[in-house]
Amino acid sequence: MRDPRWLPWARWAGLGLLGLFTLTPLYVMLTSAIKPLQDVQGDFHWIPTTITLRPFADMWRTVPLARYFANSLIVASVAALVSVVIAIFAAYAISRFRFPGRRIFSVTVLSTQMFPGILFLLPLFMIYVNLGTALGVELYASRTGLIITYLTFSLPFSIWMLAGYFDSIPTALDEAAQVDGSGPIGALLRVVLPAATPGIVAVAIYAFMTAWGEVLFASVMTDESSRTLAVGLQGYATENDVYWNQIMAASLVVSVPVVAGFLLLQRYLVQGLTAGAVK
């Protein structure tokens, strides 16, 4: 099987164009973050003339970035953690048991993925507000409300992906564990979970990324004290000035953790995706 002679050229040209399109904004983000303010307000220059790290220091003062960062970190971590635990149990049930309602459950959970967020934004907003007044539970404008909301966003995909992953683990393994005296839960904990670690890690990253990047609910369901990065970053645009260099610096800082995690573990994500999707 020989590749045609023009293929390396086509590859070079095609991937080059895609790379240019993909990387230019990232280049601008990087270089603008180290420019002084007057250099990002005037004409654009490809090469920074003056290099400064001031934006990385100033960005914490222009808006309370540290608080937004902490809020995002708490919300996304707790949501990811809880969502993964719940997804493991549900996926195990789907993968290892045949029970009436199993199909309805999988289909319903998956179909919530297609709901426009805007459809349940309004009712959820009203539920949280009214629950707050009725029970004295602070759900609206609190991190708890946001955590509950976000963990359901990643649940459907996590359950689906983990069920696919569990299916690829031979049931003979858990049978052996059960013969050795473990119950179904023991088999899950001792056999299935260790074998499914890559899938679980991938799902956790996915859940974290989902919560870290969500904007719609964050814009409605937070106040100044519970505000997350998604909304907080817009604070750099004031009436008089837009601190583009600080925005770019802040965008860079808030992206590094998720991008690094994603790139380190994208292989697992691909494995999980195909394990779930091919069936």
Place this chain on the structure above:
Amino acid sequence: MNPAVPAPDSTTVPATSRPATSRPATSRPGAGRRPASPGGPPPPVGRRRGIAGRVPARLRRVALPYLLILPAVLLELLVHLVPMLIGIGMSFLKLTQFFLRNWSAAPFAGLDNYSVAVDFDGAVGRSLLHSFLVTVAFTVLTVGLSWLFGICGAVLMQGSFRGRAVLRALFLVPYALPVYAGVITWSFLLQRDSGLVNHVLVDQLHLFGERPFWLIGSNSFVSIIVVCVWRSWPFAFLVLMAGLQNIPADLYEAAAIDGAGWGRRLRAVTLPMLRPINQVLVLVLFLWTFNDFNTPYVLFGKSAPHEADLISIHIYQSSFVTWNFGSGSAMSVLLLLFLLLVTAVYLVATSRRRSDA
């Protein structure tokens, strides 16, 4: 979504022959606490469980999967299904700002909210229809381009060459980036006076006499598509690359032996083998793009330009700017019905073609 998995009923069968100590504590009503015949030596373990443990074990076997899915069910109910039902209910109410704190007092409106929304001669209906058509055009273009870029990238990435792993990782960055970080960068690029786009198009290539606006006016439609494609093509790329890896190499070899060239192998082997993946990928891209709120919201702020007035933003605005939740809910329900219809038609159409093939 996981049909054709052999039913592993056998995994739960050995429950009756296990020592009692390792059983899960849940769902065994009192079974283990039953006192063994007092005074005498306890009967053999297997025997005791044969009599006393059978019913709870059976019950447990039936109940266990439900207990496992219970947390997920409760959360889905709280955050998705109940709000959705309430939303449908709200769409029949005259739910304006006066009733927000006490919305049970809102008067019944019947189908008023709907008839206003689909009255295309009225202002509300006309702008909703406009927004819907803009969204359809936007979605078709974005999904089409994302898929095209994805398949080009994935096919050209096949084989091994220097820098492949680095390039692949770099291509995935826009997808991994938080939406707001990536989109806010684009809004900087698209600034009229200080942005890169006008610098390249006007100052360097001299394509325009005057600096165009990209975030207001008719160009905003182009801008939102470019930004959305930038964000979603890496996902298509990722999924299609995974799909390509699953195509057995001997299919290509067989085709090559039959004399098929590169283009013919692409058409006769690669694309047909990707069809199941494509079916899911295009549907997911469609739903995400159609419902996308985050990108236009960060790119344009709360007031989207008329030419890029996507449906999510439109409903958001008509709900939270006017605080008329009844009308906003009616529009959301119409949107959901449309998405359900498209999904159903799509699944029927693509599945039939698949079984014909």
